[in-house]
Amino acid sequence: MPYNRETAGKGGHADFVRNPDVQRFLSDCDYMKPPSDAEAEAIISTFINAPAGHPPRLPNFVVASDASKSDNPINDKLPSTQLGFIKVSHVLIAMDKYAELIDPRSRFVDPFKVAEMHRNAQPITYVLPGSNILYRGSANVRDGFRRAVYDQLTANRREGANRMVLTETLLTLNDDLITIKACPSAECSEPIEHLEFTQSAQTHSCPACRTTIYATDWLRLHEGISDFGNNASAMTRMMNVVEHLLLAAFILELLRDTAHVQVLARIAFVVDGPLALFGEPAKLHKRIMSLLYRANLKLAGLGFEPLLVLGLQKTGAVMDHALLLERFLPKGKGVLRLIDDDYRSKYITGSSTPSANFGHETYYGQDFLFKTERGRIFNFALPYPFENKGIGYNSAEFAQMKADIAQYGSLVERACDLIRHFELDLYDNAIVPVALAHRHASISIMPGGKVLDLLTRASLSR
Numbered sequence: 001m002p003y004n005r006e007t008a009g010k011g012g013h014a015d016f017v018r019n020p021d022v023q024r025f026l027s028d029c030d031y032m033k034p035p036s037d038a039e040a041e042a043i044i045s046t047f048i049n050a051p052a053g054h055p056p057r058l059p060n061f062v063v064a065s066d067a068s069k070s071d072n073p074i075n076d077k078l079p080s081t082q083l084g085f086i087k088v089s090h091v092l093i094a095m096d097k098y099a100e101l102i103d104p105r106s107r108f109v110d111p112f113k114v115a116e117m118h119r120n121a122q123p124i125t126y127v128l129p130g131s132n133i134l135y136r137g138s139a140n141v142r143d144g145f146r147r148a149v150y151d152q153l154t155a156n157r158r159e160g161a162n163r164m165v166l167t168e169t170l171l172t173l174n175d176d177l178i179t180i181k182a183c184p185s186a187e188c189s190e191p192i193e194h195l196e197f198t199q200s201a202q203t204h205s206c207p208a209c210r211t212t213i214y215a216t217d218w219l220r221l222h223e224g225i226s227d228f229g230n231n232a233s234a235m236t237r238m239m240n241v242v243e244h245l246l247l248a249a250f251i252l253e254l255l256r257d258t259a260h261v262q263v264l265a266r267i268a269f270v271v272d273g274p275l276a277l278f279g280e281p282a283k284l285h286k287r288i289m290s291l292l293y294r295a296n297l298k299l300a301g302l303g304f305e306p307l308l309v310l311g312l313q314k315t316g317a318v319m320d321h322a323l324l325l326e327r328f329l330p331k332g333k334g335v336l337r338l339i340d341d342d343y344r345s346k347y348i349t350g351s352s353t354p355s356a357n358f359g360h361e362t363y364y365g366q367d368f369l370f371k372t373e374r375g376r377i378f379n380f381a382l383p384y385p386f387e388n389k390g391i392g393y394n395s396a397e398f399a400q401m402k403a404d405i406a407q408y409g410s411l412v413e414r415a416c417d418l419i420r421h422f423e424l425d426l427y428d429n430a431i432v433p434v435a436l437a438h439r440h441a442s443i444s445i446m447p448g449g450k451v452l453d454l455l456t457r458a459s460l461s462r
């Protein structure tokens, strides 16, 4: 993801907006507009003082992930032949070691020491066929893409005898049973009955066309693939799926062994982007929400605090809104706002008919706006502290439940403390671990499983 906010530099944009046809069209639309002074004052009066621990409540470890992708043609001479390449980097920061990175004179992170950290890391990579590429003899791009998704997610991403296999993670998230109800092959799409996928049966043949169907087809990533069109959005969906499955894989592994569970209470996972999954694989968000809930139950049973998973968004509508408000926010004071659905529809999306529950099909985390004492603004998200969105209550009730800040317990304060600790002038409204992970994914230089090996070892040594 790009770091600096990219501003469109195209000439003629102002002319275009002044065009009477465009003006007339806009008058028929609802959209985010800069608030008037009076409106801004009213909005800001609903912000609360940001909680702070004394001393700050910081984790022992931070694991930050960042993903990047490329979906360019394989070479300039074949512009319609596209390959998807996804990289996900993880940076593990032991907080006691982090202090050593800060130059005591400038309070900035020492770039030479950071470079040293980078040498210890390697992104996990995934390669996928795009338009005009037939993988392993497939009849069409889409079927080849399905197979590539399965092959890539079924590869073990950990060294030695240890395993980190995302297809297994996907099945575990689904209680070891995935059901697919229609043949995903581009040329068949026959409804099928009782095709059940388990850890020991991850593939089946379609009873109608004999094409191989994979457990990973449940993600529906292939539905965005066409033989000749631009498949960039399918690659983006795959990237998001991988990033969230890796988070789930880390958590599941630490939950598996009682000796490691306590690490979960002392760790913060920082995800670059919203706690949500969009498009074809969006239903995966429910499984992750339920995993986090169950992890927290286990932690609570052992007397530990809930797990801190923090989504950080550098761009998007909430950040755009925050920047419009910036000059009205109090100086030198940390303030916070939970973005409830009313607030979102009134001030951010500009919609007069809000949905019963924003992000019902996509989000597993709640957005917050936080302006630090030093004046930087962050849009962070914390997982909804519920197992699901609607068994025993409806979606409008869920919208109320998720907006109750008390439900997030200590997590709000811990999130604010973490952001304060890592906020940095060097990176525009970013925090250090994400900036580090980001640098990694952008330039290529610990397989992801290595993070897990280090964490499980750390839990035993403390």
Ligand SMILES: [Zn+2]
Pocket: 183, 184, 185, 188, 189, 190, 206, 207, 208, 209, 210, 211
């Ligand atoms: Zn079929």
